[in-house]
Each structure stands twice: as C-alpha cells, then as structure tokens.
Amino acid sequence: MQMSFMKPEQQDEASRFTRLVSRFWPLGLASRFILMLSLVILTSQALTSAVWYRYSYLQEKEGLETALESIASNAAFTVSYYRKLPKSSRHLVLEQNRSMGGTRFFISLNSKRIEAKGLPQSERKQELQQTVDTVLKRTLGHQISIDINFSQRDDLRVYDAEVPLDDIPRAFARYTIEKVKDDPPVLVMQFQLPNEQSASGKKRVSEQWLYLATNLPAPYVSLESRFLDARQLNFILLTSVFVLLCTWLIVRREIKPIKNLAQAAKLMGSKMDAPIIKEEGSGELISAVHAFNTMNRRIRAYIRDRDLLFGAISHDLKTPIACLKLRTEMLDDEETKHRFERSLNELEFMVQGALHYIKDTDIQEQVEWIDINAVLHEISAFYGKDEQKVGLAGKASKPFLCKPVAIKRLLHNLIENGVKYGHYVDISVLDTPRNLVIKIRDHGPGIPDELRERVFEPYFRIHQEKEEGTGLGLSIVRNIVRGHAGKLVLQNHAEGGLVVTLSLPREE
Structure with missing residues (x-):
C-alpha cells in the first residue's frame, strides 16, 4: 500500500496540473520531438546567455571603471590647476581654455552647486560613483567638497541660471557637450573651490563651484548592462529557427516510414x-x-x-x-x-451458410462510393411491401466509401432480424464529418445482457429449437463491420426492444 504525504488540496492541484499538461501535450511523435528539442534549445540558450551575461557584465564593469578612473584623473588635474589660480583669474583662464579647446569637459564656474536630475539609483550607479569619488579624493584630498552624479544630456542644467544645455546661445554652442547618437549618460562633477583670504585672514562669504561634465566614452552608452540586446536576440532567434527547421525536416524524413507502418x-x-x-x-x-x-x-x-x-x-x-x-x-x-x-x-443449407460466411468476410471486394440513403430506402421498401414495417429518419449528407455488397448484406441482416423478432423497425441516420452512425431499433423482446456477446458467435442461436437458420447472420455482420474499421453495439431499449448502433468511420 502506497502512502501519500501530500495534502488533499495539493493532490487536487497536482491532478489539475497533470490534466492541463496532458491536454496540451502533443500526440504525434514528430511534434513531441520538436517540442522537446525546442525546450532543450531554449534551456541551453538561457544557460549560455546567463554565462555570457555574467562574463559580459564583469568585463563591461571593469572597462567602465577603467574609463571612469581615467576621466576622474583628468578632472582631478583640472581641479588642481583651478584651485591654484586666484579667483579673479579663473574666469580669464576658463575663457582661454574654451577658445583654445583641448579639454573633453564642459567647464563652468558657478556661485552655487547646480542641482542635476540624476539617473535612477541603482547598485551599479553607486559603485561607479564610489570609483570616481575614490580617485578624486586620492588626488585632491578629503577636505574638498565634491558632488558626483550621472545624468542624461537633456536633463542637464548649467550656469547659475540653471538653463538647459540646448538653450545656450549659438555663440557658445562650441562649449556645449556634443550630442551623439546613442545618447550616453553624462558624468557631472562639481567641486567647491577655496575662497581667497583677506589681509585680516578672514574668508570671503561668497563661494565658487567648478562644474565639469562629459559624456561617457563609447561603447559605454548605459550604466545598466542589458541581458540581451537586439543584435544578440536576433542571433539567438535566427539560430533557433534554423536548428528547428533542420530538425523538422530530418524528423519528417525519419518518421515517414513509421507513418507508413502505422497506416499499413x-x-x-x-x-x-x-x-x-x-x-x-x-x-x-x-x-x-x-x-x-x-x-x-x-x-x-x-x-x-x-x-x-x-x-x-x-x-x-x-x-x-x-x-x-x-x-x-x-x-x-x-x-x-x-x-x-x-x-x-x-446439410445443403448449412454448407451454403458456411460458404456465405467466408464469402461475406472476403477482403477482395473493391471499395466504392455508394449512396447509403438509396440503399436504406431500397431495403425499407423491400420489407414494407405488404405493410409498413420500417420507419426511416435522417439521412447521410454525402456518399459513403465502402464495400457495397458487404454493406448491403450487413444492413439486410440487421433489418431482417429486427423485422423478424420485433415486427417493426425504426432506423435513424446521423452523419458527422468523422463517422456515419445508423441506429436500428426493433420492438421485440430484446436480448438478455449475458447473451449480447454470444449472439455474435458462429452457429449460436438463443432458441435453438424454435429458430430457423444457421446462426451465422450476426457473425457475418460483425466481420463486415470490423472489415470497415467500425463498431457494432447492442443495447436493450428502456421501453422494450433492441437497439443496434452501427458506427462506420468515414475515410480520411
């Protein structure tokens, strides 16, 4: 006896999941193989992408830190130079720098720290800010006030008036940060410069901030490392589709003999x-x-x-x-x-019956398209010559492919038995795209449940001493039905009589 350690609700959940999987799980061997191979490819691609992402992340982080250390070193050199200048000379030197060029920074001197709209906070942003801060303080010392931030170019504000960068007059356009295609983040560094002292040794009240901003160098166009960029995603999709297409062609070729074998x-x-x-x-x-x-x-x-x-x-x-x-x-x-x-x-009748039994189950008869409605009307008219003994309802929507002689013998036997034992027969026809279903109900005594299978045995008769014939009729009928891959079911009707349900599949 097996013991289950799952709670009833857990068992119901597992059962529902199993039914859901079995509902959508493909039945064909080719589709199953393709699905499983797709899962393997997706899993391998996911694992490969995860390994690649980790390696790329570390490599990109190392390269970005190196680039920022270089930028921070240049910025520290610039700040050291301006710190040594008298306050009155700083604007003059700044104008000369702007005129002569030779610096990668956008530089301005402001009377206050400019508020910059920074990029959203993230772990990587804090790590990079710490990298820049460490290089600057290692060179400039810890006494200087430093503000470090990363921003987008369109969010930058410059000068004491805090004007947008693109609003600078055209005459100063060469001073602005170049606008590039990928719109990389801008590193903004602000340093509080020391004030001059008066003769009495007291500091002036006004303060001065040196504003330095520059684009991150290519290829670092973002602080966040994307798991898959468009180029990598396209490569993965193309390779996956190519592998699946080749696999489908190979599987189709290999499965063709299996399909032929199954059909045969x-x-x-x-x-x-x-x-x-x-x-x-x-x-x-x-x-x-x-x-x-x-x-x-x-x-x-x-x-x-x-x-x-x-x-x-x-x-x-x-x-x-x-x-x-x-x-x-x-x-x-x-x-x-x-x-x-x-x-x-x-003796002659028995010999002829045995020969008919063999003949009616012969496989050599060729299949043909027949009008099953015409066959049923013909049989109904034959058994209703003297009085109405057969009622017919419904019809087949299109011709039926079968062995015509065998099907006519089959219907004759069933209807003849119904008329013989039930006196009156109701026939109903239901045609579907997959099956042709014919129900024949008589109004006789029916068949006991324990004898429903035995009546198909050769030479078996329910009342041996009363019935005429050889007892081969229903055996012939079942063989014909099986020869057409159909089903034959006998059931007693609730109001009396026997219902024979004949289901014949339509050819695909």
Whole structure:
C-alpha cells in the first residue's frame, strides 16, 4: 500500500496540473520531438546567455571603471590647476581654455552647486560613483567638497541660471557637450573651490563651484548592462529557427516510414488489406518494416489458401449431396424419402451458410462510393411491401466509401432480424464529418445482457429449437463491420426492444 504525504488540496492541484499538461501535450511523435528539442534549445540558450551575461557584465564593469578612473584623473588635474589660480583669474583662464579647446569637459564656474536630475539609483550607479569619488579624493584630498552624479544630456542644467544645455546661445554652442547618437549618460562633477583670504585672514562669504561634465566614452552608452540586446536576440532567434527547421525536416524524413507502418497496420487490423511497405529509414525501422511485410505476406497466403480450401470443399460437397438427392428420389417409401430430403436440405443449407460466411468476410471486394440513403430506402421498401414495417429518419449528407455488397448484406441482416423478432423497425441516420452512425431499433423482446456477446458467435442461436437458420447472420455482420474499421453495439431499449448502433468511420 502506497502512502501519500501530500495534502488533499495539493493532490487536487497536482491532478489539475497533470490534466492541463496532458491536454496540451502533443500526440504525434514528430511534434513531441520538436517540442522537446525546442525546450532543450531554449534551456541551453538561457544557460549560455546567463554565462555570457555574467562574463559580459564583469568585463563591461571593469572597462567602465577603467574609463571612469581615467576621466576622474583628468578632472582631478583640472581641479588642481583651478584651485591654484586666484579667483579673479579663473574666469580669464576658463575663457582661454574654451577658445583654445583641448579639454573633453564642459567647464563652468558657478556661485552655487547646480542641482542635476540624476539617473535612477541603482547598485551599479553607486559603485561607479564610489570609483570616481575614490580617485578624486586620492588626488585632491578629503577636505574638498565634491558632488558626483550621472545624468542624461537633456536633463542637464548649467550656469547659475540653471538653463538647459540646448538653450545656450549659438555663440557658445562650441562649449556645449556634443550630442551623439546613442545618447550616453553624462558624468557631472562639481567641486567647491577655496575662497581667497583677506589681509585680516578672514574668508570671503561668497563661494565658487567648478562644474565639469562629459559624456561617457563609447561603447559605454548605459550604466545598466542589458541581458540581451537586439543584435544578440536576433542571433539567438535566427539560430533557433534554423536548428528547428533542420530538425523538422530530418524528423519528417525519419518518421515517414513509421507513418507508413502505422497506416499499413491500421489497414491490416481493420480491412485486412495492407500494401507492402518500402523498407527504408534507420536500421531499427527497416527491421520492423521487414517483419511487418513478412507477416503481411503470410496472412495473405493464409487467406488465399483458405479461399482455395473452401472453394474445393464447396465443389467436393456439392457433388455427393446432389448424388444423394438423386438416390433419394428413387426411394419407394415416401416417409423415408421425406426424412432423407429434409436431412439433405439441412446439410445443403448449412454448407451454403458456411460458404456465405467466408464469402461475406472476403477482403477482395473493391471499395466504392455508394449512396447509403438509396440503399436504406431500397431495403425499407423491400420489407414494407405488404405493410409498413420500417420507419426511416435522417439521412447521410454525402456518399459513403465502402464495400457495397458487404454493406448491403450487413444492413439486410440487421433489418431482417429486427423485422423478424420485433415486427417493426425504426432506423435513424446521423452523419458527422468523422463517422456515419445508423441506429436500428426493433420492438421485440430484446436480448438478455449475458447473451449480447454470444449472439455474435458462429452457429449460436438463443432458441435453438424454435429458430430457423444457421446462426451465422450476426457473425457475418460483425466481420463486415470490423472489415470497415467500425463498431457494432447492442443495447436493450428502456421501453422494450433492441437497439443496434452501427458506427462506420468515414475515410480520411
């Protein structure tokens, strides 16, 4: 006895999940193989991308820190130079620097610290700010006030008036930060410069801030490392689609022999008429197909030998039966003559029934398209010549592909039994895209539940002493139904009588 350690609600949840998976899980071998391979490719791509992301993240971080250390060193040199200048000379030197160029920074002298709208806070931003701060304080000392931030170019404010960068007059356009395509973050550094002292040694009240700003160098266009950029995503999609397409073509080629084998096995199981399959594919498939072809040939040979045997038996039995009938006619005793004739007639009837049983299950009849409605009307009219004994409702929407003689014999047997034992028969036809369903209900005594399967056995009759015939009718019917891959079900009606449900699949 197995014990479950899951709670009832957990078991229900697991059961629902299993049903959901089984509902959407494909049935075909090719689709299953493609789905599983897709999952493997996605998993491998995810793992590869995760490893690549980690390596790329560390490499990019190291490169960005190196670039920022270089920028911070240049900024520290610039700040050291301006710190040594008298306050009155700083603006003059700044104008000379602007005129001559040679610096990567946008530089301005302000009377206050300019508020800059920074990029959103993140762990990486704090790490980079700390890197810049460490280099600056290592060079300039810890006494100087430093403000470090990262911002977008469009959010920058400059000068004491805090005007947007793009609002600077055209005459000063060469002083602005160059606008580039990828719009990288801008590193903004502000340093509080020392004031001059008066003769009395007191500091002036006004303060001065040196404003330095510059774009991050290429290829560092963002502080955040994206897991997959567009180029990498396109590469992954293209390679995945290419691999899946190649796999689909290969699987389709390899599965073709399996489909042929399955179709042949279906025909063998339903109609006993399977073609010889071409032996191709892998070694295992060739072995399986070869075994099936061998079995198919043996079954065909057996059926052919059986037909020849019954044909010989039919020929061999008819001659002595005819001779016995002729000798019986020569008898003088009428009573003895009558008994002999009755026995010979019964023997001939049984032989003919056995031969009909073999003939009606013969697989050699060719399939044809027939009008099943016309067949049912013809049979209904035949059994309703003297009085109305058959009622017909519904109709088939299109012709039906079958063995016409066998199907007519099948319907004749079922309707004849219904009329014989139930006196009146109701026939209803339901046609669907996949199946043709014909229900035949009589109004007789029905069949006991324990005998519903036995009535299909050859030579079985419910009332042996009362019934005429050989007891092969329903056996022939079932064989014909199986030969068309159909189903035959017997059920007693709640209001009395027997309902025979015949379901025949339409050819795909």
